[in-house]
Amino acid sequence: MIRFEDVSVTYDGAAEPTVRGVDFEVPEGELVLLVGPSGAGKSTVLGAVSGLVPHFTGGTLRGRVTVAGRDTRTHKPRELADVVGTVGQDPLAHFVTDTVEDELAYGMESLGLAPDVMRRRVEETLDLLGLTGLRDRPIATLSGGQRQRVAIGSVLTPHPRVLVLDEPTSALDPAAAEEVLAVLQRLVHDVGTTVLLAEHRLERVIHYADRVVLLPAPGEPPVTGTPAEVMAVSPVHPPVVALGRLADWSPLPLTVRDARRRAAPLRERLSASAAAGTHATASAGAPGPVAQCAAPLQDAPAAAGGRTGTARRSLFRRRPAPAPETTRTPGAEVHALSVRRGRIDALRRIDLTVAPGETLALMGRNGAGKSTLLSCLVGLIAPSTGSVTVGGVTPHRTAPADLVRRVGLVPQEPRDLLYADTVAEECTAADRDAGAEPGTCRALVSRLLPGITDDTHPRDLSEGQCLALALAVVLTARPPLLLLDEPTRGLDYAAKARLVTVLRGLAAEGHAIVLATHDVELAAEIAHRVVLLAEGDVIADGPTAQIVVSSPSFAPQVTKILAPQQWLTVAEVREALA
Template sequence: MITFDQVTVQYDDAPAPALRDLDLTVEEGELCLVVGHTGVGKSTLLGAVNGLVPHFTGGTLYGRVTVDGRDTAAHPPRELADVVGVVGQDPADGFVTDTVEEELAYAMEQLAIPPATMRKRVEETLDLLGLADLRHRALHELSGGQQQRVAIGSVLTAHPRVLVLDEPTSALDPTAAEEVLAAVTRLVHDLGVTVLMAEHRLERVVQYADRVIHLPGDGTARAGAPADVLRTSAVAPPVVELGRAVGWSPLPLSVRDARRAAAPLRARLADRTPGPVRPPAAGERPRLLTARGVTVAYRGVPAVRAVDLDLRSGEVTALMGRNGSGKSSLLWALQGSGPRRAGTVAVTRANGTADPHTVPAAEARRLVGLVPQTPADLLYLESVRQELDQADAESGTRGEARRILDRLAPGIDDATHPRDLSEGQKLALVLAIQLSAAPRNLLLDEPTRGLDYRAKSELIAVVDALAAEGRAVVISTHDVEFAARAADRVVVMAEGDIVADGPTAEVIVSSPVFAPQTAKVLAPLAYLTVSQVEQALAEEAAG
C-alpha cells in the first residue's frame, strides 16, 4: 500500500538529510508505528506519504514514494485526498468550519459524496468516536482532547484507504485515548485501512502495532516486528524497559503480557519496600496559594464547581482528570486571567496576600505564572531575542529571561524565529518568559504534549529545580507515566469537582485508569517506576 524506494529527503538549510536511503513497505491493513526521539524525521516520513513533503515543506525528495500505486511526487496532496487521510499534531490547525457536525462533513463535500451517504457516515463517525453529544458544539468551545477526536473523525468520514496520524493521543486522557485507538484498530482489522502512526506515548499504542519503524536520528530507519525493534531501540515504553531490565523473553508489549511473566519478580520484591520516586519533604511546606470556592461557568454551564485548593512551597502537584473535567479552567482562574463566577484566590507575598484576578497584569505575572496547552500562543514577536527582551521589560529585569532559557535549553540562537523552534524549545522559551517575573506559583497546562521520553526527563529536572527554589508547581497532564515520576501529589478532577487529592503513590496506584504501567504489572506491590524496580534488584544483588 505504501512503498519507499531509496527515498532521501534533504532540506536546503539542513547539514544532513532528514531521511536517507529509505527502503520500506507498509502492507494493506497494517498498523505501522513510527518511533524515535523528537527531531529525527518522523513528521517528514509521514508528510512524504501524502505529498506534503516536498510539495509544501520545501526541500528535495530523491527516490520514489508510492501510495496505492500513485507516485506522491507527481500527485500533490489534493490529488491524494481520496486515498490518504492525515491528522496533524495540532487538530485546531486543520479546522475549516464552525461546528463538530460541519467539520465531519466538510471533507466529503470536497469529494462530492452524495448527501445521503454523507449523513450516514457522519452518524457512524459520531458514534465511533463518542462525539454524538457534541455534534452541534462550536469547535472553539471543545477541550483539546475533544478537538483531537473531531480531527480524526473529519478524515475518517472520507473513508480513506490510508490513515496518517501524527501523535493522535497526545491531548487525550487515558480513557479517551483507548477509545480512539480502539476505533483505529477496528478500521485496520475490519475495513483493511492502512495506518501509519507516529506517537511519543508508546505505552498507549505499541501493543496495537503490527510493525514498528524506528528512526535512530541519522536519517536511516529500521523496520520489523515490535518486540524485535524495541529490544534495542533508543525509545521504549515502561513495560518494555521493565522487560529489558529483568531479562524477559519474549519481550512484553502490553501490561497483560508483562503480568503473565511477572509472578517470579513480584515474589522477589514482595518483602522489599520501594524507594521513594521523589525525595520526601523536609519539614512543613509553607502555603503559597489558597483557593476557596472557586467556581467557573461558561454560558451558564459549570466548568469548575466550588473548588478548594492549597498550593505549597516546593511541592509539585499533578492535576489530572478526563478531557473537559475543568482542569484548564481551574488553572486560568487561579492565574487570574480566566473568568471566575465565585470564590477567592489568595497568593502569599511579602506584605500579605493578593488576588491575581484583581491586581494589574504585571503584578499578576509575579504572583502566578501560567504556560498554556499550546505555548506558542504566548509567542508573537519575530525572534527569540525580541521575546526575551520583552519579557525582561515587563518584569523589570535585565538579561534574566536569557539566563533562564540557557539553563532550560542551551544553544538557542537569538535570531531564531520562535515558530521555528521544536516543541520542547518553545516550551522552554515560554517558561523562561514566565519565570523572568519570578512567580512563586507556576502552572503548566499539558506541558508534555509533543515531548518524547528524553525531553520529559529533562522537563522533570527543570520542575525539580523550580521546586527546590521553593516554588509551587502545578502540572495539568494526561500522562500518567510523567505524573508518577514528576509529582509529589495528585489532584483528580471530574465534572468540575476535585474527587481525589493526596500523595502520588496513594492516588494513582488505587486507580485502574491513572496507574502507570509498572504499577499495573506489579500490583498489589506499590512500585510506580522501572527505576524503583532496578534499585530494589540492585539492593537484592548487593545483599
C-alpha cells in the same frame, strides 16, 4: 500502499537534511508506528505521505514517496485527499467550520458524497469517538482533548484508504485514548485501512502496531522491524519495556498482561529487598520498601541511633520528596470557585490550596475542567462565583507586568507564547520582560533543549521543542507558581526526564507547581499530590500513591505489573533492587 524510496528532506536554509535515507514500505491494512526522539523528523516523514512536504512546507525532497501508486512529488495534497486523511499535532490548524457536526461533514462535502451517506457516516463517527453529546457544540468551546477527537473524526468520515496521524493521543485522557486506538485497530483489521502514526506515549500504542519504524536521530536512516525487535534497541521505549530490560526478560514484553505473567520472580526479589531493608532498620522500627510505597510520601522520623530516614532516602531518592510543611503564604488558594461558560458549568465550587514546594497533578477526563482551573489561576478567566488568590493577589484583577512575577502558564499550545523570528530573539525578549540577567533564558533553553542554535525559527521546531522553549520563556521570570497544561505533549522520554529534573529542582527551591496532565507516568514520577476532576467537580484529592494505585485508569504501567505490591516507577524498582 505507502512506499518510501531513499527519501531525504532538506528545508530551505538548513545545512543538513532533516531526514535522510528513509526507505521502508507500509503494506495495505497494517498499522505502522513511527517512533524516535523529539526533532528526529517524524512529522516530516508523515507530511511527505500527504504531500504537505514539500508542496506546503517548502524545501527539497529527494527520492520518491508513493501512496496507492501516486507519486507525491507530482500529486499535490488536494490530489491525494481522496486517499489520505491527515491529522497533525495541532487540531486547531485542522478546523474549517464552527461546530462539531459541521466539521465531521466538511471533508465529505468537499468530495461530493451524497447527503444520506454523509448523515450515516457522521452518526457512526459520533458514536465511535464518544462525541454524541458534543455534536452541536462550537469547536471554540471544546477542551484540547475533545478537539483532538473531533479532528480525528473529521478524517475518518470520508473513509480514506490511508490515515496519517501525528501524536493522535497526546491530548486524550487514558480512556479516550483507548477508544481512539480501538477504532483505528478496527479499521485496520476489519476494513483494511492503512495507518501510519507517530506517537511519543508508546505505553499506549506499541501493542497495537504491526511494525515499528525508528528514526534514531535527525538525519540518521531508520530502523524497521517488529515492535519487539525495535524496542530491544530503541532509545525511546515505554515503562513496560524498561522494566523488562531491568529484569532481563526475553523476549521483551510489550503489554502489561505479558509482563504480569513474568513478574512473579521480580516480585519475590522486591519482597526480599523489602525484608532486608526492614531487617537493616529493625532497631528503628522502619517499614520495608513495599510498605513504604503504600504509605503517604513522607520520610519517617529516624529514632535515636536508627537509620530509617537514611535508608528510606537511599531506596527512594527518585520519588519526589514530600512538600515541605510551611507557614508561608500558599502558592495558590481557591475557595468555592465556580465558572460557567455559556450553558456549561466548567467548574463547580472548587476548594483547593497549593503550598510552596508542592507539585500537584490535575487529572481527569477531557472536558473535566482542568484547563479552565489553570486559566483562573493565571487570570485569563474570571470566576463566576468564589475566589482565587495567587501570591496574595487576585489574578484577573492584577496587571500582567505584576502577575508574570507571581504566576506563569505554559499552555497546551506553546506556540501561543512564541512570536519572535529566532530562538535568540525569544530569549532576549524573555530576559527583558522578566527583568532577568541577559542570558538567563538562553541558559534554560540549553538545559531543556540541547543542540538548538540561536538562529533557529521557533516555527521550525517540533511540538516538543516548542514546549521546551515556551517553558524556558516562562521560567525566566521564576514565578513562585508555575502552571503547565499537558506539559509532556510532544516530548520523548529523554526530554520528559529533563523536564522532570527541572521541575523537581524548582519544587525543591519552593516553587509551587500545578500541572494538568493525562500522562499517568509523569504524575507517578513527580507529583506529591493528585486531584481528580470530573465534570467540574473534585472527586478525589490525596497523595499520588494513594490516588493512582487505586485507579485502573490512572495507574502507571509499573503499578499494574507489580500489583499487589505498590510501586510507581521503574526508577523505584531499580533502586530497591540495587
